[in-house]
Structure formats: C-alpha cells, structure tokens
Amino acid sequence: MKLILTAPVEKLGIAGDVVEVKDGYGRNFLMPQGKAIRWTRGAEKQIEGIKRARDAREIRGIEHANEIKAQLEGLEVTYAAQAASAEGKLFGAVTAADVAKAIKAAGGPAIDKRAIEIAKPIKTAGAHLVGIKLHEAVSAHLTVNVTAASK
Structure with a gap:
C-alpha cells in the first residue's frame, strides 16, 4: 500500500514522505490515527503543502533546539485542572495537549503535543516533571504546576 505521511512516524519517515507499507499497517494504524493518507495523483499535489507546513513548525537544527530549550526551561508553567477532589486528586488526567496549551499560555513557543513526553x-x-523532545540530540525538561480550579 502506498501512503503519504502527514505526521512523523518513527522508523518510517516524516510528514510529506511517500512510503510503501503493508496493507494492514496502513489501513488499521496509520490512516485511522491520521498519520497518513492514501496516495493518489490528486493527493500527490498535497505533498508540497504538507512539506511547507512541516518546515514552518520544524525546529531548524541543534542551535535552534538549544534556543527553544533555554526559553522553555526558564518558564513558569501552570495548568488549572477543571475538577479535583478535596485531596487534590484530579477527575481525569492532564494530557500532552493540555501541557502544550499551558506552555503557550505561559508565553512559551508553540510546541507540538507529540513532542511532549509524560x-x-x-x-x-502539584509539580510534575515533563520532557519535551525538541531534536534527536536535544530534550528539555519542564516543571508543570497543576492546580485544582476552584468552583
């Protein structure tokens, strides 16, 4: 099965790559997860748009990754959870998307939720340590303070 990747897939490729995979892997994992679309002549024209979007948000080299790491590690990130018990236990979990929004709200750069490792x-x-993979060689660690929102 021939597919066009729309997101990076480990050991397969990055967004915009045309890859050949087994039918089951493409049909049951990549396409439902939104990581790939079926290759057609019409979809071939979308590759340039996918690559442009990837380049716009991609970290450009180790120097750029180190700049973003310094910026992230200097941030005070606080996330107000919607509901919690009296003991501070949340009625759900804080996701990578929630952390990405909290980083943006704290004045940090826009981080892809897939780069956040919880x-x-x-x-x-309370305070929780979160890892952010910025580049193959550069990772940042950030403390996220989770508070219970008062109702």
Missing part, C-alpha cells in the same frame, strides 16, 4: 500520567495536583 512519563507517568498526571492525575494529582
């Missing part, structure tokens, strides 16, 4: 699900209020 080792253990965040289900309690």
Whole structure:
C-alpha cells in the first residue's frame, strides 16, 4: 500500500514522505490515527503543502533546539485542572495537549503535543516533571504546576 505521511512516524519517515507499507499497517494504524493518507495523483499535489507546513513548525537544527530549550526551561508553567477532589486528586488526567496549551499560555513557543513526553500520567495536583523532545540530540525538561480550579 502506498501512503503519504502527514505526521512523523518513527522508523518510517516524516510528514510529506511517500512510503510503501503493508496493507494492514496502513489501513488499521496509520490512516485511522491520521498519520497518513492514501496516495493518489490528486493527493500527490498535497505533498508540497504538507512539506511547507512541516518546515514552518520544524525546529531548524541543534542551535535552534538549544534556543527553544533555554526559553522553555526558564518558564513558569501552570495548568488549572477543571475538577479535583478535596485531596487534590484530579477527575481525569492532564494530557500532552493540555501541557502544550499551558506552555503557550505561559508565553512559551508553540510546541507540538507529540513532542511532549509524560512519563507517568498526571492525575494529582502539584509539580510534575515533563520532557519535551525538541531534536534527536536535544530534550528539555519542564516543571508543570497543576492546580485544582476552584468552583
């Protein structure tokens, strides 16, 4: 099966690449996850747009990644969870998308939620360490303070 990747897939390629995969992998994993679209002549024209969008948000080299790392590690990131018990236990978990929004709200750069690595699900209020993979050789670590929103 011939597919066009719309997101980076480890050990397969990056957005905009045309790849050949087994039918089941493409049909059951890549396409439902939104990581690929079926290759057609019409879709071939979309590749340039996908590559332009990738280049616009891509980190350009190790120097750029180190700049963003310095910017991220100097941030005070706070996320107000919607609901929590009296003991500070959340009625859900803080996701990578929530962390990305909190970083943007704190004045940081726009980070792709797929680059955020949460080792253990965040289900309690307090300070939690989150990793962000900026480049193959550069990772940033950030403390996210989760607070329970008062109602």
